[in-house]
Amino acid sequence: MRAKRAFSAVCALMTAAFVVTAADALGADAPAVSVDAGQSSLVEDYQHPNKEGAAAVGLTLKNGNGKIFWVDCVAGADQVTVESDSITTPNHVACFKVVGIDGYLALEIPSTYFVKAGSIKLTATLTGRANGQDVKRDYSIKPGQLTPVGEPVYPDEGPAALVELRSVA
Known part of the structure; x- marks a missing residue:
């Protein structure tokens, strides 16, 4: 389960890095990127599920x-x-x-x-x-x-x- 979470976190970070890199390459005319407010945080809060x-x-x-x-x-x-x-x-x-x-x-x-x-x-x-x-x-x-x-x-x-x-x- 932790491996799956870690993999998901790495994928999310790689996607974010790609978006930032692509925006830098496009310059000031790059479209703004927003984060979905409903998306959960990647930070562990150590709260027990359920x-x-x-x-x-x-x-x-x-x-x-x-x-x-x-x-x-x-x-x-x-x-x-x-x-x-x-x-x-x-x-x-x-x-x-x-x-x-x-x-x-x-x-x-x-x-x-x-x-x-x-x-x-x-x-x-x-x-x-x-x-x-x-x-x-x-x-x-x-x-x-x-x-x-x-x-x-x-x-x-x-x-x-x-x-x-x-x-x-």
């Missing part, structure tokens, strides 16, 4: 580097699964695909209680409250392992929100 669809099932997807992204859950697939009372899918599960190490996704899933990694190790960051103070905890999620996080581990802190996933070596 944020609206995710919000409909209780996930807030913020931004990332494209190596971790929300997907439909498929039995037996190499996916990260997150279990939360706030997710409105069957079994309260959301799934994510990880496509390499150094992946990053900022998100918010309140009341998260389990995270299971696919074939790549993860760090999951959750936030909660204890004694009136904000608490931030990182959990190491081993490949293929269902790991309790948040309230099951620290019941005095109450429900915790998953705020970040990172794939690590």
